[in-house]
Amino acid sequence: MNQQIEKLRSKLTDDLFEINEIESPLEKLSKASKTLEVAIKDLNQFIEKHQFSDEEEEITFFKIIKPEFIALRIEEVMRYNLIVNKPIGTAEIQLKYYEDELKALQSFFRMNSFHYQYYRTGVNDLDRLYFLRGAQPLSVPLAEMPDGDYAYLTPMSFLFAKFISYEHIQYFILEQITPLKYPELNLSSRNGNQVVEMKWTGDSINIVELAYGIWLTGQLNNGNASLNQIVRWLEANLHVTIGIVQRRFIEIERRKRLSPTKYVDQMRNAIIQKIESGNAL
Template identity: 55%
Template sequence: MKTEFKKIKTELEETLLSDPDVASSAETIKQAATLIEDALSSIRIDVVKNGFEDEPDEIAFFKSYKPELLSLKIELIYRYNLKLNEPVGTRETVIKYYEAEIKSIQSFFRMNSFHYQYFKNNLTHMDAVYFVRNAGPLALPTDDINDVDPKFSTPMSLLFAKFKGYESVQQFSLQQISSTGNSSSGTEPKEAKENMRWTGDSINIVELAYGVWLTGQLNNGNASLNQIVKWLEINLHVNIGVVQRRFIEIERRKRLSPTKYIDQMRDTIRQKIDRGNS
């Protein structure tokens, strides 16, 4: 189940998030939502038919795997509506629009603060209640409507999907503010306004992105590969392209190490250590 799910998730991310215009029209959103629903329907058939190996396997699915798929749909629809309703006006007007949306998302997190802290801190002591089917009502109910399919839902799986999706939308809103211009408040520190650009080979960024993703260094390991790549592209002003295709370039290296750049980083750090503090 775990291997099959990761394959489905990776295929969806490659299809959806690698295209910057995927949330640009109602038709593409409909197609994207259909892809996700088809994937969930396929997984549901397997879950209902074969169940899970044990309770930890069930918890892992409803705590991480299913919310990750649902969060893709939530993020795409949210982003589409954000761009659809983006005001036509000055730079300051657009910035205030996205700042207000960030405040709205933060308000949602505050309204669900107990469960959001459980999500953010990767706690586990209530997992048998939150992420096991037919576990009974929550001691502290959410203010949100949960899934109603008793064979394929748990009390908190939808809320965790919203946490994941809304965090991605929050990051998207910050990116829109960054691309529109500096904060309208004019109070950003000088360091934040300085442009840092990646001037090395873009293939090295691909090594870096995969290394960060595979070792789970961001958002407690919940940041997707495409989220990491987007962040690197925006903040370092570099165009990576479709990261999965660039990774094929690394896989095809014959005379060079697949991790040439990371190897170089390791070697230079070791040389620095060997030289001491000079």
């Protein structure tokens, strides 16, 4: 299952990266929506043809994989609305607009605090109730239920998708707020040199390994950056979708027979080889 899903995820990421270059917000939304609909349709067809090997595989699909795809669709619509509804006026007016939107997102997280903490902590005690089709009604009802075919989505999958997209939108809003509050900062260039936009094109599991390495060694904000903050920062700046990082870490743990630090080992060997070659360029 992993190879098929990774191939589908990789193609979607490539397509959305190209679409992101479109300047017109409406055209960008239209093309992104069509691309996402095709990807989600392909994912649904995959469910029809693929028989989950066990409950754990089904839970992984509805807890991690499907919410990532749905989150992208939600995020595209929200980003479009934020852009087109931005008021014309002073920096103070626009700043208030974005701060109000940020408060609305935080209100949503508070309203769904029980399930949001379940999402953030990466626990799995209730996974069989939350992410198996045909499970019993939830002990803590959802404030909002999704529309659509329950053969392809569980109610909690939809809520997890909203958590993912809303967190991403929070970072997008903060990116808009920073130049308004600190206009003296030039985020598009440094020392007169344009910063080229970068995209992660390697396996997404490698960036999970990288995120844990950065977090465990305290490389950002004097060691005060949380794992989730580091992951969302990497996602936003490298245009990659990681999902629930604690769950992705399980994939790393399963590599014990080979090497749990496969990517870090690969980097280490490449650096040593470069040193031995005597050529810094």
